[in-house]
Amino acid sequence: MSTLNPPDQRQAPAAGPGHDPRPAPGAGRRLRTSLGSRVFDGVNIAVLIGLAVVTLLPFLYVIAGSFAGEAELASRPFFLWPHDVDLSSYTYIFSTDTFLRSLLVTIGVTVVGTIVQLALTTTMAYPLANRHLPGRNVLLSLVIFTMVFSAGMIPTFLVVKELGLLDSYWSLILPMAISPFNLIIIKNFFQELPDEPQEAARIDGCTEIGVFFRIVLPLSKPILATFALFYAVAIWNDFQSPLLYLSDTDMWTLQMFVRQVTVSTDLASTVGQLDPSFVPPEQGIKFATVVVATIPILLVYPFLQKHFAKGMLIGSVKG
Incomplete structure (x- = not known):
């Protein structure tokens, strides 16, 4: 007596010699971030970049000022690169x-x-x-x-x-x-x-x-x-x-x-x-x-x- 398979059950095709068992790229479910999440990430990145700039600018000014002459330091209140490098x-x-x-x-x-x-x-x-x-x-x-x-x-x-x-x-x-x-x-x-x-x-x-x-x-x-x-x-x-x-x-x-x-x-x-x-x-x-x-x-x-x-x-x- 033969046994019949259920109508909705299908056998997978046999894997050939060149078959790759790994799923195709993009076959899995992709994680989608919401608009609010992207805005939150963007605000965080902008705030961190702003804090980094505020932290680094005074130090960069001190480095630039250490290579500037006294006249340039007196005439320029803020700069990141001296006009003339002075090692005195x-x-x-x-x-x-x-x-x-x-x-x-x-x-x-x-x-x-x-x-x-x-x-x-x-x-x-x-x-x-x-x-x-x-x-x-x-x-x-x-x-x-x-x-x-x-x-x-x-x-x-x-x-x-x-x-x-x-x-x-x-x-x-x-x-x-x-x-x-x-x-x-x-x-x-x-x-x-x-x-x-x-x-x-x-x-x-x-x-x-x-x-x-x-x-x-x-x-x-x-x-x-x-x-x-x-x-x-x-x-x-x-x-x-x-x-x-x-x-x-x-x-x-x-x-x-x-x-x-x-x-x-x-x-x-x-x-x-x-x-x-x-x-x-x-x-x-x-x-x-x-x-x-x-x-x-x-x-x-x-x-x-x-x-x-x-x-x-x-x-x-x-x-």
Whole structure:
């Protein structure tokens, strides 16, 4: 007895040797955005472009002004390209001992401070990532407490003074050695690392210090690069700490130099006069100083950019 197929059931044609099983382009349903959605996207794009222009224009003007002469700066209130390129401002500041000394001091403090702060933060975050650590909840509560209630400027100054750190470069590093927010994010990242490589290392006889340096840190490059950039930017741009803790002008950092140049009415006494007959272009020197103080830290970002986006998100979900 034969079995008949239902009338609405059709057999698909056999696939030939040249048949492509993938659906034809456009065969699927296309997502169509409504008019309101397109208008919303257009407004967002226009607002973001406007904010970008407002943010970049002052910086571009400072760069252009640093290459302009004093007469052009006085006659043109705003421009993005100088008529005549004048390098006298850069020649002047790079020829002074005060600027070069402050630049070297800032580079040294930033490099050493970033290493110290990152080392202290990671070594504290690693044991706190262990859920079986005795007193872990108490320590985490104290860390969170410091995020909500900070000591303030005067108590911090008194602590630095009692520790004998005044007029010392360590006063620019140790008071902000561990950021509670950064500590919690790195701790969360360590908790998300797989346990198998760490357990295998312990079975092979590796100590906890060995596990930390050989297993945990190599797996943590994205977040280490991210917070190294955060710490470096914070140290590089800090002028409050040198203002409070350093009374010796020979120990000034670059940001203190920038502050003095931008607020001073006598650049010869602040920057240093090389030639008594030379009148420095005051506005151009201020612009050039700001540019030189900003560009170096911007050049660090491309080297860490491949880790930056990933490190911003990793460790920020789980508690």
